[in-house]
Amino acid sequence: MSSPSKPALSLSLQFADKTHRDQLPRHKVARWIKAALAVDGVDGEITVRIVGEDEGRALNRDFRQKDYATNVLTFDYTQEPVVTADLVICAPVIEREAQEQNKTLQEHYAHMLVHGTLHAQGFDHLVEDEAVAMEAQERQIMAALGFADPYA
Numbered sequence: 001m002s003s004p005s006k007p008a009l010s011l012s013l014q015f016a017d018k019t020h021r022d023q024l025p026r027h028k029v030a031r032w033i034k035a036a037l038a039v040d041g042v043d044g045e046i047t048v049r050i051v052g053e054d055e056g057r058a059l060n061r062d063f064r065q066k067d068y069a070t071n072v073l074t075f076d077y078t079q080e081p082v083v084t085a086d087l088v089i090c091a092p093v094i095e096r097e098a099q100e101q102n103k104t105l106q107e108h109y110a111h112m113l114v115h116g117t118l119h120a121q122g123f124d125h126l127v128e129d130e131a132v133a134m135e136a137q138e139r140q141i142m143a144a145l146g147f148a149d150p151y152a
Contacts, residue, residue: 007037007038008044010044011026011044011046011048013029013047016055017051017092020094023106023109028110032114033114035145036113036114036137037083039118040121042080042083042121043081043082044083044120045082045083046085046117048086049086051089055090056070056073056090069092071090071097071112072088072115074086079122083117083120089112094112103148107148110142114145115138
């Protein structure tokens, strides 16, 4: 088993929407996900799929009964001994939110990958105390990666 600070990652990176492909080099995506996996010191087998509005909306509708495209969907399958999950990120939503929040695309993608990876490890934000704990983890990880507080 890997040390807690350097989890192993098997990463599949898929681009159904190639609009921001240049913003998501594999080594950076892997670094951002590994930083979130280090919270629990677990290895990961994660697929990241970048999608357009139609696919994002269909998945959110079919799996969450919410008829709109959202920024990130996490499909988590196992948490131990290896985190296995699919992270689906909707490129047009990320672009819109990044502009609204005055963030770079990379900064927002990094945050959503960290956010989704934490979900895959069991973190959630449905109730206040869980949200506070999850956001604290996100802030710490993003700072360690050299990014600003994503909730500032």
